[in-house]
Amino acid sequence: MSKIVYFSMQAFRHIRRNTVVAGVTVGTVAIVFLLLCVLALVGYNLDRLGERLKAGLYLVVYLEDEATEQEIQEIKSTLESSEVVGSIRFIDKKQALEIFKKRLGAQATLLNEVGPDTLPSSLEVKLSSSEHSTKSIEALAQKLVSHPGIEQVQYGQAWLGRFFNFMDFSRLIALLIGALLVFATLMIVSNTIRLSVYARTDEIHILKLVGATDNFVKAPFYIEGVVLGGLGALLGIGGAWLLFILARPLVTIPLGPGSGDLNLEFLPISSVAISAAGGAVVGMFGTLASLGRHLRI
Amino acid sequence: MIQMYHVYMSYGSDSPGLIDVSLRIEKAEFAFITGPSGAGKTSLLRVIMLAERSQNGQILLFGKNVANIKEKERTLFRRHMGVVFQDFKLLPSRTVEQNVAISLEVLGKGRGEIRKKVGEVLELVGLEHRAHRLPPTLSGGEQQRVAIARAIVNDPQILMADEPTGNLDQALSEEIGVLLNRINARGSTVVVATHDTAWIQRTQHRVIHLEKGRVVSGGMPLG
Ligand SMILES: Nc1ncnc2c1ncn2[C@@H]1O[C@H](COP(=O)(O)OP(=O)(O)OP(=O)(O)O)[C@@H](O)[C@H]1O
Numbered sequence: 001m002s003k004i005v006y007f008s009m010q011a012f013r014h015i016r017r018n019t020v021v022a023g024v025t026v027g028t029v030a031i032v033f034l035l036l037c038v039l040a041l042v043g044y045n046l047d048r049l050g051e052r053l054k055a056g057l058y059l060v061v062y063l064e065d066e067a068t069e070q071e072i073q074e075i076k077s078t079l080e081s082s083e084v085v086g087s088i089r090f091i092d093k094k095q096a097l098e099i100f101k102k103r104l105g106a107q108a109t110l111l112n113e114v115g116p117d118t119l120p121s122s123l124e125v126k127l128s129s130s131e132h133s134t135k136s137i138e139a140l141a142q143k144l145v146s147h148p149g150i151e152q153v154q155y156g157q158a159w160l161g162r163f164f165n166f167m168d169f170s171r172l173i174a175l176l177i178g179a180l181l182v183f184a185t186l187m188i189v190s191n192t193i194r195l196s197v198y199a200r201t202d203e204i205h206i207l208k209l210v211g212a213t214d215n216f217v218k219a220p221f222y223i224e225g226v227v228l229g230g231l232g233a234l235l236g237i238g239g240a241w242l243l244f245i246l247a248r249p250l251v252t253i254p255l256g257p258g259s260g261d262l263n264l265e266f267l268p269i270s271s272v273a274i275s276a277a278g279g280a281v282v283g284m285f286g287t288l289a290s291l292g293r294h295l296r297i
Numbered sequence: 298m299i300q301m302y303h304v305y306m307s308y309g310s311d312s313p314g315l316i317d318v319s320l321r322i323e324k325a326e327f328a329f330i331t332g333p334s335g336a337g338k339t340s341l342l343r344v345i346m347l348a349e350r351s352q353n354g355q356i357l358l359f360g361k362n363v364a365n366i367k368e369k370e371r372t373l374f375r376r377h378m379g380v381v382f383q384d385f386k387l388l389p390s391r392t393v394e395q396n397v398a399i400s401l402e403v404l405g406k407g408r409g410e411i412r413k414k415v416g417e418v419l420e421l422v423g424l425e426h427r428a429h430r431l432p433p434t435l436s437g438g439e440q441q442r443v444a445i446a447r448a449i450v451n452d453p454q455i456l457m458a459d460e461p462t463g464n465l466d467q468a469l470s471e472e473i474g475v476l477l478n479r480i481n482a483r484g485s486t487v488v489v490a491t492h493d494t495a496w497i498q499r500t501q502h503r504v505i506h507l508e509k510g511r512v513v514s515g516g517m518p519l520g
């Protein structure tokens with residue numbers, strides 16, 4: 001215990017001795033972690049958007065006016081046999097017009113002159129869960145098109161598939177950028193510790209001469225690295241949180257009628273904790289990278 | 298205490314440090330190492346303090362062979378050897394007290410014990426009134442006494458000094474000589490490398506004479 005106090009005191013002595021270098025290091029680490037957090041924040045919220053959009057996925061099968069009762073039954077049984085499908089609702093021409101009127105709201109009077117036959121009847125299909133990939137929904141739609149009695153199959157947000165492809169791709173790029181940034185931080189901390197070691201060559205020689213073990217000499221440098229890395233990470237996360245507070249009122253994504261809006265959300269507390277710990281770990285490895293062969297006398 | 302048999306050490310092919318050095322220094326003995334500049338005095342001390350590896354021959358410290366020991370064991374051996382240099386090697390930003398305390402801190406001693414031992418040893422070297430000063434504000438003789446205090450505070454069995462009076466005038470040199478005699482009288486083996494013939498002649502101690510890396514006389518104890 002008293003050793004930890006002793007090592008920490010040495011580490012803070014190092015930092016106080018060279019506040020400029022320590023400050024620049026913490027600042028640089030903070031900027032890197034700010035970037036990482038913003039990246040993670042954007043990704044996290046896009047993921048949430050994706051989930052919400054998926055939940056709102058549906059399939060509408062518009063029927064031909066001439067479709068026979070039997071054809072409609074066949075379509076229904078095709079739908080029911082698919083595991084993608086949750087519930088099916090038949091909407092006849094009259095209901096379709098009602099729904100349309102409701103959606104128009106104040107402008108509904110526009111439809112006064114429109115006859116009840118204008119809109120086709122349809123089968124509205126809700127999906128069984130939001131877990132299904134957009135591919136399996138697309139496959140179902142393809143299968144239905146060839147059915148007799150169907151005028152058109154529409155599945156909401158057909159672009160969602162492309163959205164998810166884009167997300168997968170972005171995730172990969174973000175991971176790469178993140179790894180590069182983390183590596184850069186490691187090098188920065190490593191460099192600072194190296195300077196700190198050079199500044200203490202005499203002290204290290206003396207410590208070794210009076211019988212200090214390598215670990216005794218190295219411990220304060222590890223604490224120094226961990227403190228610089230951890231502090232930088234905390235500052236970066238704090239900065240990202242400030243940006244988030246500023247950006248939140250400016251960004252709301254309407255998800256369309258009935259689904260409400262999507263508001264920005266900050267990273268979950270577990271991710272924040274992991275990032276902060278990550279800063280400390282990066283500091284530790286930065287120290288590891290710079291120590292090693294410097295301690296011979 | 299220190300035994301060397303046919304020890305060779307070189308800093309590279311063109312710069313032999315020690316050539317076929319054999320010598321023995323007994324427990325509680327006071328021995329001078331002397332010889333012209335470049336003779337290998339510092340090299341010999343560095344080999345004994347395990348700061349330099351010998352390429353050939355056998356070295357026994359406290360009866361144990363140290364030819365091929367690991368870093369960890371070197372550290373343990375160093376804890377039984379105190380070292381003093383011509384240029385003091387004090388940390389300028391730490392007080393006298395803190396400089397001396399280093400030797401005990403690396404051993405993981407508690408604060409109370411450190412304070413007590415540092416106080417005692419500063420008294421022994423006559424610097425108790427300088428405990429809170431920074432080394433650059435002290436005279437050369439005082440700084441050297443701080444370095445000696447640091448070297449002996451952990452009660453080492455061997456005290457080695459490399460030209461401890463090299464930067465000091467006659468009066469201060471004599472002071473250091475008296476202090477080292479006193480430490481020797483308390484039972485420590487003392488090995489001093491020096492050019493200072495006046496000092497050597499003032500004493501009855503054994504003189505190991507080096508020239509061009511070889512021992513030319515005094516390698517074995519008298520009698
Ligand atoms: N680090 C080194 N690298 C290469 N050669 C060295 C090194 N240290 C000493 N030497 C060489 O080894 C030889 C012995 O040097 P050493 O320092 O042991 O002599 P010395 O007797 O202590 O001399 P002085 O009285 O000047 O201190 C010299 O020729 C010196 O040039």
Ligand SMILES: [Mg+2]
Nearest residue numbers: 338339340459
């Ligand atoms: Mg020398």
